[in-house]
Amino acid sequence: MNRFATLIDALVFMPSRNGKIRLLADFFSTTPDPDRGWALAALTEALTFNEAKPAAIRQLVAARVDPELFALSYDYVGDLAETVALIWPERHDRANSLPPSLPEVVDTLRAAKRAQVMDLVEGWLDTLDSSGRFALLKLITGSLRVGVSARLAKTALAEWGKVDVGELEECWHGLTPPYLDLFAWLEGRSERPAAGHGAGFRPLMLSHPLEEEDRAGLNPADYSAEWKWDGIRVQLVAKGGERRVYSRTGDDVSGAFPDIVDHMSFDAVLDGELLVARGEGEVASFNDLQQRLNRKAVTAKMLQEFPAWVRLYDILFDGDEDLRGLTFLERRARLERWYGAVQPRRMDLSPLVPFAGWAELEALRENARENSIEGLMLKRRDSAYTAGRPKGPWFKWKRGALTLDTVLMYAQRGHGKRSSYYSDFTFGVWRGDELVPVGKAYFGFTDAELVELDRWVRNRTVRKYGPVREVEPGLVLEVAFDSVHPSNRHKSGLAMRFPRVHRIRWDKPAGEADRLETLQRMVVA
Amino acid sequence: MKVCPEGLYVEPGGFYVDPVRPVERAVITHGHSDHARPGHANVLATSGTLAIMRQRLGEGAGGAQQALEYGEAIRIGDVTVRLAPAGHVLGSAQVVLEYNGSRVVVSGDYKRTFDRTCAPFEPVPCDVFITEATFGLPVFRHPPDLGEVRKLIHSLEIFPERSHVVGVYALGKCQRLITLLRAAGYDRPIYLHGALEPICKLYEGFGIALGELRPATVAVKEELKGALVMAPPGAVADRWARRLTDPVVAMASGWMRVRQRARQRGVELPLVISDHADWDELTQTLEDVGAPEVWVTHGREEALVHHATQRGIRARALALVGFEEEGA
Numbered sequence: 001m002n003r004f005a006t007l008i009d010a011l012v013f014m015p016s017r018n019g020k021i022r023l024l025a026d027f028f029s030t031t032p033d034p035d036r037g038w039a040l041a042a043l044t045e046a047l048t049f050n051e052a053k054p055a056a057i058r059q060l061v062a063a064r065v066d067p068e069l070f071a072l073s074y075d076y077v078g079d080l081a082e083t084v085a086l087i088w089p090e091r092h093d094r095a096n097s098l099p100p101s102l103p104e105v106v107d108t109l110r111a112a113k114r115a116q117v118m119d120l121v122e123g124w125l126d127t128l129d130s131s132g133r134f135a136l137l138k139l140i141t142g143s144l145r146v147g148v149s150a151r152l153a154k155t156a157l158a159e160w161g162k163v164d165v166g167e168l169e170e171c172w173h174g175l176t177p178p179y180l181d182l183f184a185w186l187e188g189r190s191e192r193p194a195a196g197h198g199a200g201f202r203p204l205m206l207s208h209p210l211e212e213e214d215r216a217g218l219n220p221a222d223y224s225a226e227w228k229w230d231g232i233r234v235q236l237v238a239k240g241g242e243r244r245v246y247s248r249t250g251d252d253v254s255g256a257f258p259d260i261v262d263h264m265s266f267d268a269v270l271d272g273e274l275l276v277a278r279g280e281g282e283v284a285s286f287n288d289l290q291q292r293l294n295r296k297a298v299t300a301k302m303l304q305e306f307p308a309w310v311r312l313y314d315i316l317f318d319g320d321e322d323l324r325g326l327t328f329l330e331r332r333a334r335l336e337r338w339y340g341a342v343q344p345r346r347m348d349l350s351p352l353v354p355f356a357g358w359a360e361l362e363a364l365r366e367n368a369r370e371n372s373i374e375g376l377m378l379k380r381r382d383s384a385y386t387a388g389r390p391k392g393p394w395f396k397w398k399r400g401a402l403t404l405d406t407v408l409m410y411a412q413r414g415h416g417k418r419s420s421y422y423s424d425f426t427f428g429v430w431r432g433d434e435l436v437p438v439g440k441a442y443f444g445f446t447d448a449e450l451v452e453l454d455r456w457v458r459n460r461t462v463r464k465y466g467p468v469r470e471v472e473p474g475l476v477l478e479v480a481f482d483s484v485h486p487s488n489r490h491k492s493g494l495a496m497r498f499p500r501v502h503r504i505r506w507d508k509p510a511g512e513a514d515r516l517e518t519l520q521r522m523v524v525a
Numbered sequence: 526m527k528v529c530p531e532g533l534y535v536e537p538g539g540f541y542v543d544p545v546r547p548v549e550r551a552v553i554t555h556g557h558s559d560h561a562r563p564g565h566a567n568v569l570a571t572s573g574t575l576a577i578m579r580q581r582l583g584e585g586a587g588g589a590q591q592a593l594e595y596g597e598a599i600r601i602g603d604v605t606v607r608l609a610p611a612g613h614v615l616g617s618a619q620v621v622l623e624y625n626g627s628r629v630v631v632s633g634d635y636k637r638t639f640d641r642t643c644a645p646f647e648p649v650p651c652d653v654f655i656t657e658a659t660f661g662l663p664v665f666r667h668p669p670d671l672g673e674v675r676k677l678i679h680s681l682e683i684f685p686e687r688s689h690v691v692g693v694y695a696l697g698k699c700q701r702l703i704t705l706l707r708a709a710g711y712d713r714p715i716y717l718h719g720a721l722e723p724i725c726k727l728y729e730g731f732g733i734a735l736g737e738l739r740p741a742t743v744a745v746k747e748e749l750k751g752a753l754v755m756a757p758p759g760a761v762a763d764r765w766a767r768r769l770t771d772p773v774v775a776m777a778s779g780w781m782r783v784r785q786r787a788r789q790r791g792v793e794l795p796l797v798i799s800d801h802a803d804w805d806e807l808t809q810t811l812e813d814v815g816a817p818e819v820w821v822t823h824g825r826e827e828a829l830v831h832h833a834t835q836r837g838i839r840a841r842a843l844a845l846v847g848f849e850e851e852g853a
């Protein structure tokens with residue numbers, strides 16, 4: 001664990017990509033098997049085990065540290081794992097017990113039942129130093145986030161092993177942690193591992209939100225459009241008799257969807273949206289879909305009430321043929337051909353949406369008010385299927401948001417990177433001549449704007465309650481949100497979905513902000 | 526004893542400790558600029574602190590200067606004043622005040638870890654202990670300093686073609702880090718930003734060996750590849766550092782303990798080395814001096830006050846008391 005912790009620390013602080021590659025190469029060459037393989041799996045998020053919830057970690061530390069001191073520290077540090085790692089009281093008898101190795105931690109966690117996890121963690125925290133505790137806590141909460149993508153890790157491996165990264169990609173999907181055969185090949189001790197034909201998860205291609213400034217640089221004729229469905233992204237893998245349904249993060253959710261698995265009698269890897277049907281081909285709400293998720297056992301009744309199906313939009317493998325290097329249009333043609341030939345039940349094709357230009361696309365997006373549609377997807381016609389989130393080939397363009405002019409009321413210090421800034425904003429609208437809070441926003445502003453907001457808050461504070469500052473009613477925030485619903489948890493009786501700061505109206509007097517009645521009229525019945 | 530806009534005022538002696546505005550009579554704990562300010566008519570401090578003030582403030586170092594060495598006592602008005610080592614930087618002292626049979630100690634800034642460049646902190650039992658709390662949160666525990674220095678030396682080995690520029694305070698941190706590097710066996714020349722040279726000379730004058738030091742000027746650009754360069758924290762983030770080739774930016778400070786703080790400052794190699802007491806040292810010192818009453822001058826007062834109160838000590842944060850009169 002110590003070497004892994006040192007690596008995590010160094011990666012956290014390393015700003016440059018090349019520097020990260022150097023650190024990884026140094027780590028791979030000086031760390032033995034299987035430690036380096038498990039570290040690679042942890043970095044590329046290829047590990048799955050029962051993760052620990054932040055609440056459980058808080059409970060552990062509450063038993064060791066004065067709650068007031070913990071609260072002051074957490075407010076200062078801003079990150080739970082880091083606060084706990086730093087504050088955990090060191091035991092003086094620690095010298096007698098050896099800190100666990102990374103393989104030991106991983107093996108134990110993979111075998112452990114959920115209820116045992118926190119006991120194990122507590123024991124390890126007692127034997128590790130603060131860097132080790134930080135790495136462990138990040139690992140067990142599944143949030144290492146040290147800026148190492150799978151792509152970067154592969155580049156580092158390829159550079160270190162002096163092989164072509166494409167060659168490494170070729171066999172990557174057949175590999176499993178702790179990657180002994182991979183390291184053997186990179187150290188020249190054996191042949192390259194065989195290309196993957198197994199039923200493993202293939203990393204997904206993800207999209208970027210389409211921002212206004214992106215559009216200027218894009219030629220709409222280069223893109224195809226599809227609807228963005230409000231379901232769950234899944235990958236169907238049927239290979240060599242094995243059938244798997246994977247979630248977006250590569251979790252195997254086959255058990256929850258036997259009605260899909262039953263119909264996967266083909267040999268292919270497909271990308272699509274999992275939806276629940278209501279009546280004849282109609283898409284049910286996301287709530288209905290949630291009934292089917294997170295269930296260990298599915299009852300016959302649920303299968304009948306909430307039947308699942310998959311709306312396909314891409315094909316990665318047809319038999320053993322890897323189609324990911326083809327362009328989007330070529331893959332689309334292969335998908336249509338495959339679908340026509342196989343005619344799988346419980347699956348249909350997500351149609352392409354024809355359009356002539358931005359104006360038409362914008363109209364399509366605005367007029368799509370069906371529940372099941374979140375907006376549009378734009379996919380570059382000549383783009384290959386690339387794992388990760390490359391900028392440019394795929395964009396998601398969500399349906400337009402509602403906006404409201406609100407007044408900033410309270411600000412709270414943020415967490416993580418923003419822990420020294422007031423970055424969590426509570427805003428309100430006028431009811432008579434008083435302000436009522438209607439929501440909270442954490443994002444939507446640039447780093448430069450955050451600095452200005454923070455300064456404004458510090459200069460206009462009228463009262464402090466712990467980490468919260470009340471400010472004078474003098475700044476108008478134009479807030480965007482997806483929808484607004486009645487709620488009895490809020491004083492205003494309303495709750496917004498996904499509010500974010502759309503614009504800071506430095507120019508607008510607070511008295512001219514919107515009134516509660518305006519927001520009430522936006523409620524969808 | 527009371528708190529005035531000028532700072533801590535010792536009424537029966539008619540003098541201030543580390544006043545923030547020019548006063549008639551001041552006792553100065555150490556040479557850092559927030560404690561040793563210019564323009565006092567009479568200044569009492571250790572000879573080390575006076576030398577530092579003369580170098581940094583010139584004329585402003587005070588009308589009349591009087592040196593008082595550790596352990597010597599002097600009477601000012603009705604108060605007996607003594608200076609005890611604080612272990613913070615060269616010449617740093619705690620101010621021990623005796624009046625009417627009771628004893629008050631003003632710690633100034635202090636630390637308890639071993640430091641080759643100054644006399645070690647001496648706990649003085651007292652009735653009222655007035656302490657700093659720069660690192661007054663239990664997340665601040667400074668690791669062993671030699672380990673941090675080894676991290677720096679290891680990085681010089683992994684990135685042998687990159688200059689390593691370390692942000693250090695000119696007074697204290699710079700010289701302590703150099704002595705630590707020498708103790709860890711680093712005997713190559715160390716390159717200094719111009720602002721660091723005078724204090725290093727002064728330390729050498731007090732008999733502290735720093736090894737070979739060279740100025741980090743443009744003329745030696747080639748030489749600086751793979752070399753260790755020290756500069757004030759401000760210069761590290763500034764245009765000054767850009768003249769170096771692809772530098773590794775390091776910073777030696779207790780704040781480096783918190784990762785996000787280090788990242789915000791663009792630090793690639795954080796070194797947790799501090800000249801202030803960490804949480805364990807602060808709380809241990811409260812035990813050692815055994816004062817039934819503790820005042821906290823500056824830093825993260827809230828947590829230390831809470832801790833002291835839990836242990837049955839009457840504790841208050843001076844910042845919260847404001848500028849009201851307090852008897853001592």
Ligand SMILES: [Zn+2]
Binds near residue numbers: 560
């Ligand atoms: Zn100081």
Ligand SMILES: [Zn+2]
Binds near residue numbers: 559560634657
């Ligand atoms: Zn200070």
